[in-house]
Amino acid sequence: QQQVKQSPQSLIVQKGGISIINCAYENTAFDYFPWYQQFPGKGPALLIAIRPDVSEKKEGRFTISFNKSAKQFSLHIMDSQPGDSATYFCAASDYNTDKLIFGTGTRLQVFP
Amino acid sequence: GAGVSQSPRYKVAKRGQDVALRCDPISGHVSLFWYQQALGQGPEFLTYFQNEAQLDKSGLPSDRFFAERPEGSVSTLKIQRTQQEDSAVYLCASSPQGQGTSYGYTFGSGTRLTVV
Numbered sequence: 001q002q003q004v005k006q007s008p009q010s011l012i013v014q015k016g017g018i019s020i021i022n023c024a025y026e027n028t029a030f031d032y033f034p035w036y037q038q039f040p041g042k043g044p045a046l047l048i049a050i051r052p053d054v055s056e057k058k059e060g061r062f063t064i065s066f067n068k069s070a071k072q073f074s075l076h077i078m079d080s081q082p083g084d085s086a087t088y089f090c091a092a093s094d095y096n097t098d099k100l101i102f103g104t105g106t107r108l109q110v111f112p
Numbered sequence: 113g114a115g116v117s118q119s120p121r122y123k124v125a126k127r128g129q130d131v132a133l134r135c136d137p138i139s140g141h142v143s144l145f146w147y148q149q150a151l152g153q154g155p156e157f158l159t160y161f162q163n164e165a166q167l168d169k170s171g172l173p174s175d176r177f178f179a180e181r182p183e184g185s186v187s188t189l190k191i192q193r194t195q196q197e198d199s200a201v202y203l204c205a206s207s208p209q210g211q212g213t214s215y216g217y218t219f220g221s222g223t224r225l226t227v228v
Contacts, residue, residue, distance in 0.1 A: 006154075041221065042221050042222075043116070043203050043220050043222050044155065044203070045219065046217065046218075091154075098143070098160055098167070098168065099145070099157040099160060099168065099171070100155075100157065100217070101157070102154030102155050102156070103154055104152075104153055104154050105153065105154050
């Protein structure tokens with residue numbers, strides 16, 4: 001059973017544009033929602049994370065928006081750069097289980 | 113070390129062979145996780161250690177998969193009688209914390225296993 005649904009599967013954005021990736025979850029026990037960035041041949045690296053007590057978190061060009069009632073959260077990349085081209089994964093976890101449930105990933109390509 | 117180190121980086125195994133994948137976590141990290149990432153998919157949880165204790169192995173797909181961390185540092189994931197469906201990247205992650213450790217994961221670069 002897929003507990004975290006991610007869309008779109010792929011995304012092409014012009015340099016300077018905004019990239020938006022969406023995720024939806026089912027388990028209301030989830031209390032931690034990170035986004036990971038993965039380059040080819042590398043492991044996922046934590047980009048930014050949010051807990052459900054806030055609706056938005058911003059770190060530099062990266063913003064997470066969180067809608068607890070809709071059980072949805074999204075990643076916004078402002079001023080997208082070619083170096084942002086990578087696969088992005090949303091994830092969720094429950095404090096009691098210690099394991100991350102990942103979405104299926106979004107391949108982002110930013111063209112100059 | 114500076115990061116999570118995994119070896120080998122690539123492994124080709126004939127169907128039916130046994131393989132062993134090694135993970136060196138960040139020094140002093142209490143928690144260690146193994147994930148399996150199929151091509152074009154997100155990582156899927158396999159198992160979790162807190163020090164030498166294996167606290168969760170609910171994600172291991174079959175009894176052909178076995179993981180250990182005997183001294184609470186280095187971990188080995190062993191796959192017996194490999195099958196083609198075992199082909200994937202196997203990721204290891206470590207965290208300095210105990211319970212509720214998903215907050216501080218650092219992943220290694222993974223071992224890409226190809227079963228032919």
